[in-house]
Amino acid sequence: MPMKHIEHVISVIDYLEGHLSDKTDLDAVAEALHYSKYHLHRIFTDAVGITIHEYIVRRRLTEAAKLLVFSDRPILDIALAAGYKSQQAFTDIFTAMYKQPPNRYREAERFYPLQLKFNLEGDYKMLEDQGGAAWDITFASEEDIPCWMELVRLVVAGYPHLDEKEYMQALKESIRRQEALILKDGSTAAGIMLFSARNGSIDFMGTHPLYRKAGVPGALLNKVMHELLKGREISITTYRDGDRADTGQRRELKELGFAEGELLEEFGYPTQRFILANPVPYPDEMIHLDEMNKKLDAALAQADGDVSRIDREYRDAKRYMAEYRGELDPHEMFQNELLLRQTDHTGAFAAGIRDRLEKLKDSPYFARIDFGGRSESPETFYIGRFTFRHDNEILVYDWRAPVSGMFYDYEPGPAGYDTPSGRIEGELTRKRQFKIRNGTMEYALESSSHIQDDILQKELSHTSDERMKSIITTIQKEQNKIIRSGHAGTMVIQGVAGSGKTSVALHRIAFLLYRFRDRLTAENVAILSPNKVFADYISGVIPELAEEPVYELSFAEIAEMHLERVIHFEPERNPSETEDVNLAERILYKSAPEFVSLMDRYIAELPYTAFAPAAYTYGRFSVSGEWIQKRFLAYKSHPLRKRLPLVAKDIFHRFESDNLMGDDLPKLQAVVKALTAMLTGKSPLALYKGFYRKTGHPELFVMPKKNTLEWTDVYPFLYLYAAYEGLTQSRITKHLVIDEMQDYAPIQYAVLNMLFPCPKTILGDFGQSLNPYHAYTLDDLLALYEGAQFAELNKSYRSTYEIMTFAKSIRNIAALEPVARHGEAPEVIRCRDGQDELLRIRKAMDEYNRNVNASLGIILKTDKSAKALFDALSPEYGLQLVSPDSSRFHNGITVTSVKMSKGLEFDEVIIPHANRETYFSEHDRNLLYIACTRAMHRLTLFYTGECSGLLSGSSCSVKED
């Protein structure tokens, strides 16, 4: 986090502390400090780990607890001072957090804080040089106590019942026994840990919130696991499941690899033990990683040196040229220019190597396989994000290298892989998987199919990211087959919701860029995505896989490029938003496969119907109408208007060969003008209108404004425009990826095929069709791409088993197989009325904030209803509305429509208005299914009145009040 943001957060905290007893919310803070609400919400949550709202609640309760113990003020007074409207409301929240009601807490006379004032002063140097020097975790000494306690106060939320005095005593004792570890950044404690060598337990672990993402907890854990409690099982206690006081400690421990243990009660507080089995049982792997780190350091130092040297050379050459510009002869100048360009190129290359090495330093590899040919002893291959070669030896193989394919395809036993020179068969004798972060090993596992599952489970149980991430460590066999398919032509992938289609398509691109690196670069690949938010969401994957970002574009952008000076058009309307039956009829007609055939027929007749040649005469020269017509037809591969100059040239040549007397001949331009006058279809628009007259459906062409097409006409018009004026093909694009294939009509594919005659990866799910009026099927699409390779993905990875089973009850896709990852059953909740529904959504948002999940999606049927709910919900939550005008997706709470949520995912999803009036048709079934399958871990549906009949098949009970 940049220092500027930290300073903003400090000023927010100061403001909040000064206004604890006022009515303060995100709005008030944003207004007082002149920040945008969204910015505030994000940076605050990032830095402090909880939302502003949650911070205020915790701070007020802490102050109230203090008053309960140290003053005689009546509880009602204290409740009101803490901002609660009634003693009951205060008692409820106090009890939920402190596990006893205020009066009992007062009697016990033991104050402990839920949240102390958050102090973020510090210089945080280590945060700036991320990935730099290794962290120095040391035993704490008495001098460290002040900064240690500063950190304890920051993380106190994770430790119920912490009494500073008792804690300090225990700390001194641990320091004496060398059981207190500290990681310092200057005078700031970034991470602290108390452990007990005797019990094999971690008694306290705290990470400065700003360093959480830098992997500090993992580093501390490593130190105890591999050095201090080597080989032993480690335990730690924390909140029980569902405790409202938990600000994310349970999830954090699970992410570190801890598993749930028995339920306990400590100092009267209900807690649970978590256990970590020794995660790296292979000492040889620790030695290997150590050596690898050293080699990476050496390579990085050399790469740094190279970059600086080339940079110096470049600057020297530039200076030399500037100084001697007047004195150098052109030849020498040219040589110098060349040299400069070459140095620049070499510099960029060296910087690329350095950047890769830096990334490798964080995590050099994630797998190892030992493989030997039939009669050879096995060789060891480490597999990582990209190749690391050092001293002429390959130490890490790129995951896309042929040999790496075995990691995804085989368990120990007979195995093999394809190379350009043929297949190599042999025996896989070992397969291990690793999680390395910040250069330290978090776990290592010897793989069997069972373990592979465990790792997949771990990956899938993470909270969502703002951007789609790479899945190279857990690519599944059926996915690998598609990614590594040697088929160079077009590929169509039909995959159920959450089956990894988009991920697989992006990994396939990275694979193709690697495999065909001599002829395919990132600039040769384009991705056609449904909207800007989705484009942004997926934009990180390919760069994460060490390739340059690829070009992303939308259907609207393509149309814009080609129609810029020709005609305007309106953006696509969400078909679920309109009740215009005429529009529905127009869409239905134009999205049918037969529509393309109709247009083809009309276009095939145009040379006869749109051009009426007559004799052309100039002085004593003349050609007949028939002759012109013949020439016009001869140029059949050219668009109509492009034929005119060609025919004009023919006429001119004919006159020229007849011109024995040396007479004046017409100017070529004049002949073209005369031929143009013979066109009866004067413009593509006139011809396009003519198409509807000709097919007997003039009512199916409607222009919303003068010279403006509605969206349904844009691609049909482009198709005709191509026949009349011609369209420029993309020569640079050598591979096109089309996502959400089911949402585009055959006529759009027809235009795409003209503009991009290259191989394509086309993917989507015909079970998630958005347009109720589209009338074509997967078979129709496959018919358009004869010879294309077809692949299906039926296993769904995104959502828990419970969520997918629920989604299947809405739309029974027989082939869909949910991954066996379990979670809470989805809830369908009946609300008394609209007000009650809003209240419940708010409550759910509060709960989400407490759970510190990364994202909550509130998904509505239409963009309009999403906007209405967004406006109605209190702004204190820092919501974002994702609408067709948005271009980015952030973590946090998002309100959006089903259409805009396509392709995205959220930790939790709320679907409001799940009633009979909103979701009733077969198309609504699709929409509900899409909305439900956006949820990774949790799903809740709310409704008023009568529940949607589409949910009647769900096994999940409706929750009444």
Ligand SMILES: Nc1ncnc2c1ncn2[C@@H]1O[C@H](COP(=O)(O)OP(=O)(O)OP(=O)(O)O)[C@@H](O)[C@H]1O
């Ligand atoms: N092999 C895998 N290992 C880990 N995570 C995976 C794997 N395959 C898919 N996922 C995860 O499953 C989720 C869904 O993937 P993705 O968005 O690519 O699926 P999709 O088929 O395009 O989904 P949809 O059509 O529903 O939008 C993502 O979070 C992705 O990271």
